Amino acid sequence: MKKEILISLEVNEKRVAILEDGKLEEFFIERADAYRMFGNIYKGRVKSVVPGIQAAFIDLGTKKDGFLYVADAVESPFDIDSEFDEVDLHQRRHRAKIPSIDEVLKPSQEITVQVVKEPIRDKGPRLTTHIALPARYLVLIPGETKTGISRRIDDLRERSRIRKILSEIDHPEDVGFIVRTAGEGRDKHDFSRDIKYLAKTWKHIKSESGRMQAPSLIHRELDLVERMIRDYLTDDMNRIVVDGRLLYDQVKHFLKIYLPDQDVKVEWHRDGPPLFERYRIEREIEKTFHKKVFLHSGGHIVIEQTEGLVAIDVNTGKFTGENSLEETVYRTNLEAAQEVARQVRLRDMGGIIIIDFIDMSNPDHRRHLYRLFRDAVKRDRAKTNILPMSELGLVEMTRQRIRPSLESAVYGSCPYCEGKGTVKSVTTMAIQTIKEIKKTLNHSKDKVLNVYVHPHVAERLLHEEQKALAEIARSSRGRVIVLADPSLHREDANITFVR
Structure with a gap:
């Protein structure tokens, strides 16, 4: 098996990828403005x-x-x-x-x-x-x-x-x-x-x-490059490839101090496309941030990271198999077990992790799947604890969390939905705005309102909810003017009186 460590430095960001036969198995990132404390x-x-x-x-x-x-x-x-x-x-x-x-x-x-x-x-x-x-x-x-x-x-x-x-x-x-x-x-x-x-x-x-x-x-504690050499450079590692003079000098200097008797092959990638593109792993790195991971068989796994735990769901997807449903499910689960173990390492997920494998009726298949998954996780350097598979096909495990996950290190909460992942629908906001209009008119002597809302909500109010607004204006003897404001959040409505 060919093993390599790739180290890249670009725009104050160090990235380390560990490849086995050209496949990305471990990935680490460290930025100059991120103060790292572990080990200090x-x-x-x-x-x-x-x-x-x-x-x-x-x-x-x-x-x-x-x-x-x-x-x-x-x-x-x-x-x-x-x-x-x-x-x-x-x-x-x-x-x-x-x-x-x-x-x-x-x-x-x-x-x-x-x-x-x-x-x-x-x-x-x-x-x-x-x-x-x-x-x-x-x-x-x-x-x-x-x-x-x-x-x-x-x-x-x-x-x-x-x-x-x-x-x-x-x-x-x-x-x-x-x-x-x-x-x-x-x-x-x-x-x-x-x-x-x-x-x-x-x-x-x-x-x-x-x-x-x-x-x-x-x-x-040592920085990312030095830690990778200390912890991941083994006798079966073929070489270290870096993409800059500073990295090359740092690696050679550390090897001279730390492993003076070992002849480690260090290459400086200078020409051609960027290092990670040269080894075709930029796309693989980007995939580590996707919720859905496709399997070679046509099945897929879905990864949901929450504050309390990580939920991983296994699906057959397009894979229909050849013999029976049980065999199709079994083969999908076996492939998924290997990929789940890899994704947990790549994404550096920690805490409670629950894997929902597809249910199988054959007890031998269930036992073999559990053993395969347990063996796949053994190569993880983080401490893990895996519980036996439940009757529902769930495998619960914990993984040592010493730093935020890769996703949280690269992504921030969405400023629009504030990390929820969803916002109220246009219909919901139209109904909610109508309720606010009624409440406002009932508690004031002023009867002319300007209602500023998101353009999508305004369109709904002026068309589908036009009759409801007309009825409010008639019953309150008032007037409601709906105005679209592109600067407003979809969940905001600004109601003012016209005097």
Whole structure:
């Protein structure tokens, strides 16, 4: 399988696409004017403690205060799943009773915290007091002495081999480590290089924390390009292609520091069409914002993102199959399962996701579909939890949300409908305007009205509702003048008296 990382910089916007055999599998975007906080470490000050929600608000010196749940202030990453990779289940401690937040933190107290979830809409960033510093193969956990291993490394001999290697490497005594999935098969030299890099970084953070006054930023996470190299550059990655000198120099410099012993192929795309057009993925990127995604078979899936959850509906569409309805539905569901897993990654959807597969009567088909979907989701780097398929054919899952979805990063709410997606119909507004005219005439001695409405509503009032207006004028002994105003919103009506 041919794997490539494409990196483009245009108009203060960095975009990264990960291709597998020419097909877009992952897409990331970062803009210069968008302040990214995930992974940053701050020296903050407790602004308020709220026992009612068992959380504290922390002044970070940013626009929004961060919020810190009591569990994130007292539980170690070895007690719960790591923010980066899941640790060995056998290394979890027995959880003691969590104290109240006002027993842990006091107002004006200084505290070092890390952002584990970006601000989303009106919510500030979510914080933890348990710092986690990721490198290529390891995550350093200050204040710990244990070693955890990603659950995705499931070979017992490999886990034992890794533990033995780490026990032979000198490292600071006041830190622990989590071995990331990429650490599988790595040797002592690879882990030693990561430990050296992480120990140096942690030493600098401690120094900055002692020197800086709260609130202040004491460590900034890597930018998009460097994170992609750290997290996605694997041995089976064929090359990195960039479209500018600045990107080329940045990638080469970071590789020299971070992976000095690896010969990574980096190409600078200079001639011909823009990089993403050259690889024919601009259209694929644009499709990630469409509600309807078509399948090769002729079926399609419909994706609806709401504030509370994401609903995904599977339909056979034009696919009629060859043998039976059950077989047609089964084949559509299998193809949809792979595409749903891909779309969830591409769009970076988080929170609760509900997939409505087409109902199947064959229990073997249902079991196979569930296993296929579960396996397709396994490649997702975000933490996921998938529940068994319900009798209605619904699969419920949750996906770790650490930043706003791709759609919310690119699109804003419609200023016309204010994000609802619909506006009142012309008929509804005509009827509503007539009611307002009646109400206004009944509560005033003045009887001549100018009614300013949207042109479409005015047309309806002057034609289909002409008799109703005439009856109002007759019964009230008044006069109603309807005027079209193109500057008005369809749902607005401005009624004034003519004296």
